[in-house]
Amino acid sequence: MSQNPPDLRPDLAPRLRLDAPARPGQPTIGMVSLGCPKALVDSERILTRLRAEGYAISPDYGGADAVIVNTCGFLDSAKAESLEAIGEALAENGRVIVTGCLGAEPDYITGAHPKVLAVTGPHQYEQVLDAVHAAVPPSPDPFIDLLPASGVTLTPRHYSYLKISEGCNHRCKFCIIPDMRGRLVSRPAHAVVREAEKLVQSGVKELLVISQDTSAYGADIRFAEDRGHRAHIDDLARDLGALGAWVRLHYVYPYPRVRNLVPLMAEGLVLPYLDIPFQHAHPETLKRMARPSAQTETLAEIAAWREICPDITLRSTFIVGYPGETEAEFQFLLDWMDEAQLDRVGCFQYEDVSGARSNALPGHVAPEVKQERWDRFMEKAQSISEAKLAAKVGSLQQVIVDDIDADGIATCRTKADAPEIDGNLFIDEGTNRLQVGEIVTVEVDEAGEYDLWGRLV
Incomplete structure (x- = not known):
């Protein structure tokens, strides 16, 4: 009966959707986009620029003059997946440009695939365009090649990711994102709101707000106000909510000030949904992780959020088998799950990542122990999910229709479900x-x- 396996990775972006045909003689670029939704937004920006210069976008290797592979480098398993994708693109097309997070390690890429045409790092849009120009010179037709007002999107027309910042100021020991993507750089609030307005005008019904640390939005620019919009997540959420689309917040760190967002959810301006990466519950484990929320009384915060907005849906991700994690610490996490009763949960088994400070920690957990703990954790999460969904039988839910298949079965999502990572109705x-x-x-x-x-009602 279930459509979503318990090991579903919550860090993966939706599949690419490319189907626009090329005109005769038009230079054509293919795109493989790996990793999280933030990388998908980078891919959209690259393709938007290329479309503006007269390039067509190919949905397959064979129809492309060159292929861009936007890589992920967060975990060693993701690096291996990226190298495999680069190899496949080389085998199928032969002309490959590499960008994205793994591009921060060019020698690693060229050591495995010396025939790639170029390697650029994350959000280096100009360098990607330069590499494309060198490989496939542009040949625009100003009477035909017009850029859609909303740019190129790789998601269905009715929802879109809205990236509000780059980078992260935290130094979590298991994460190398700040090394790859740099420190926090927030977009001006008026630019975010303007982009959101254009998306809604083009038919988008749901805006998915993403960043590395949504709670910290605007902190690097001292929450500057420009053109009537303040660069603070509270103000931004209110501004976006006024546009009339669903607004879903992702990657919100569990700071106490998150409580300021919850009234907006109770008012209906923002969806009653928080994607919060708790990662663990035991204080000592969180300290070894160097999590910024290590001292936060998360159960008390969760209770406060639910008191303000009883219908709030909480999604999170966790790591089991972190170096030094004892059986007592893991059992503490399971007991915490019983108390927290989170609605949506993803879980990873810890793995070393090249360059991460956690690699040097003592007490690495044996693989078989990590697997056993992962199984127990997901069994717990699944039982909570099943009970919470059973309680919804008989209720009325607003849903957004994502797909209708040839048999007339509609795949939808409630306000409690983010695309591709949560469940369906x-x-x-x-x-x-x-x-x-x-x-x-x-x-x-x-x-x-x-x-x-x-x-249907």
């Missing part, structure tokens, strides 16, 4: 008048471990 009757992107009301009549089923 399925409608299998009376969908002949539904359209993708439509928001409708459904009565829930069945629940599984991760998904719901319902009928």
Whole structure:
């Protein structure tokens, strides 16, 4: 019955959607985008610039004059996946430009694949364009090659990721993102709001706010105000909520000031959904991780959020088997889960990452112990999810329609579900008048471990 396996990786972006045909003789570029939604936004920006210069975008290797591979370098397993994708692009096309997080280690890439045309680092848009120009010179037709007002998007028309900042100021010992993407750099608030306005005008019904640390938005520019918009997450959330689309907040660190956002959810300006990377619950484990929230009384904060907004949905990710994690610390985490009752949970087994300070910590956990703890953790998370979804049977839910298949089954999401990483709600009757992107009301009549089923009201 379940559609989402418990080992679903919450850090992966949606699959690319490329289908625009090229005109005869038009230079064409392919794109492989790996990693998180933030990388997907980078891919969208690169392709938007290329489309503005007259390039067509190919959905496959064979139709492309060259291929850009936007890589992920967060985990060693992600690095291996990126190298594999580069190798596949070289084998299928032969002309490959590499960018993204793994591009911060060019020798690592060229050591494995010396035939790549160029390597650039994360969000180095100009260098990517220079590499494309060298490999495939542009040949625009000003009477035909017009850029859509909303730019190139790699997600369905009805939802879009909205990146509000780059980089991160934290120094968590297991993470190398600050080394790859640098310190926090917030976008001006008026630029974010203007982009959101254009997206909503073009038909976007849901804005997914993303960054490395959404709570810290604007701190680097002293929460500057420009053109009537203040660069603070509270103000930005209110400004975005006024546009009339669903607004979903991702990657919000569990600082006490998050409590200021929850009233906006209770008011209906922002979706009652918080994606908060807790990573662990035991204070000593969090200290070894060097988490900025190590001293936060998270259970008290969760209770406060739910008191303000009883319908709030909480999503998080955790790491099990972190160096030094004892059985007592892990059991503390399981007991904490019983108390916290989080709605959506993802979990990783710890692995060393080249350059991470956690590699040097003592007490590395044996692989079989990490696997056993992961199994126990996910069993706990699954049972909580199943009970919470069962409690929704008989309720009315607003859902957004993501897809309608040939058999007339509609795949939808409630306000509690982010695309690609959370569950779905399925409608299998009376969908002949539904359209993708439509928001409708459904009565829930069945629940599984991760998904719901319902009928149109």
